[in-house]
Amino acid sequence: MMWAVIPAGGSGTRLWPASRRNRPKFLLPLPGPQSMLQATWERLRPLVAPQHCFVVTGAAHVTAVREQLPELPAEQVIAEPAPRGTGPAIGLAAFLVARHAPQALMGSFAADHFVAEPEAFRRAVRAGLRAASEGYLVTIGVPARYPETGYGYIRIGEPLFTADDLTVHRVCQFKEKPDRKTAEAYVRSGEYCWNASMFLWRVDVFLEALRELLPDVHAPLSAIAACWGTPEGQRCLEELWPTVPEVTIDHGIMERASEVAVVPAEFGWADLGDWHGLAELLADDADDSVVLGCEHLGLDTRATLIYGGRRLVVMLGVEDLVVVDTDDVLLVAHRSRAQDVREIVRQLEQLGRQDLL
């Protein structure tokens, strides 16, 4: 059995008004009925015992996470005093794993990604764990099918071994989110995966990399972990956490470490960054409408996404819309403008409407 950490951060501004500061994307039923966090948990359950899993989240979300994951021991929901990126969040979890099992295999999985085929996902994890046990820092990649500019990319290097029909490769290079032209070249080459923000390693290998590559993260986390669970634990966390630099695992470790492997694997992964992407993912056909979470009556309506609540939503003769119906805000947007939901949020912020953010 492996250990796991689920970093549950980020708010998902482009999924406003469903996502809010106090109701981030990972707590939402997307696509439902369970939340993205709950789906992540269920996907991992066959691989990870509840007492071997940590969720690291903002202090404001600890209660909601515990409510959504009643099987998870309450003390394994870790409240970050402030967001510091995935580096410190995952790093702290690694230190806590190492206290129990210094050479444990461990994985990190974002709380707000979509996976259509959980069994294929677990097959990829098992292949990656074999590379992790051999000392690699491993990432799971998704072969790039189209030139998405919203994802990071990984260039696949030489093959290491094949297990269960999956070939594990060395990573040649991590690439930042590309422009359209670059993304098209990546897809054409067939040599690139999307970076799905899923990582596997032996915890001792990871902590050694952390010590070497991010010593100013390693030192305070080591001190925090040393007094974790003691009467000084909370004070120590609150004192030292603000001194930890903000950094992601990708930039801080994976892109700079030497022995890094990737498992290219298809398992219906998507980031669900915005409403249009969600509609694309869930519609069988480009003309289909998608209705999440509400009663619906449609007449001559196509390619429309409805994310609803208590009301009946009636659509008549419309197409290519996103309709998000919440208790205090109704959003009606053209799908082509899904990215600009951020602009709406920005305007509301300027108008001082904290109540709606």
Added chain:
Amino acid sequence: MMWAVIPAGGSGTRLWPASRRNRPKFLLPLPGPQSMLQATWERLRPLVAPQHCFVVTGAAHVTAVREQLPELPAEQVIAEPAPRGTGPAIGLAAFLVARHAPQALMGSFAADHFVAEPEAFRRAVRAGLRAASEGYLVTIGVPARYPETGYGYIRIGEPLFTADDLTVHRVCQFKEKPDRKTAEAYVRSGEYCWNASMFLWRVDVFLEALRELLPDVHAPLSAIAACWGTPEGQRCLEELWPTVPEVTIDHGIMERASEVAVVPAEFGWADLGDWHGLAELLADDADDSVVLGCEHLGLDTRATLIYGGRRLVVMLGVEDLVVVDTDDVLLVAHRSRAQDVREIVRQLEQLGRQDLL
């Protein structure tokens, strides 16, 4: 001072989901902030004393009408036991007027029509009253500006007299709602008015026409009026009302009487039959959006009508929509499909969703 009756019937199905069986069009704030009934009342107030006005409505709406018109003596809100068309509703009010003032001038004004220019409306009423005092049954007509197929038409006959810049004419003929081609011919000819369902007469002249043209309406109404206000009044109403034939004033009286006059007058009249018509009426420019009754934030949005409630409505990159946001139903429709709101209502009826009708 004249007497008036406001027949307040009809549900306004095409304005669903704002209009419902228990919240008909005339009780709605269209365009707001006051209801259509309240606007009708205020428009008449300079002409009619409260104790000289009757509202005839369904039993289910009596309380709401009294709440909306606190100035109107409660007993002058008359509950129809069942809808019988405007003929019996207006006829009963005429009998009640005649008990007080047998030769009073009286007008009838629909509770759910829109008038942009109340003073111009009152000028037309005053001109019509002069013709009424001379013994004509008078209708106020609105010169047909475009080939609307949803209205009835009146062909204007020879002029009778001019008063206050308005010429009163004999009516040549009433015409049913025409097809498109016929409507176009009417508009081209310049000889037609829309029938705005506004009538004026001396009550004795009207009752004589009723006796002559609709004797089976006249007889039971006469009996009901005779015992009105006595201990047997309510029993008499409930016994006789079901025997009254269903008929409109237009078909039953105005189209068949001999001495009928029309006052063609412009006063920004509209029937507000559906959401598209409402949007057309209220937008200064065809590209303008119209927001009624809610907070709104729009980005790159045009020609959209929003009728809202408690929620903030955010529109992003959409056009030509109607969005009606009520507590239990949200409607998003293309403006070109405004007439088909009836079809949605029909489907909900078939689905047994009385709660939403």
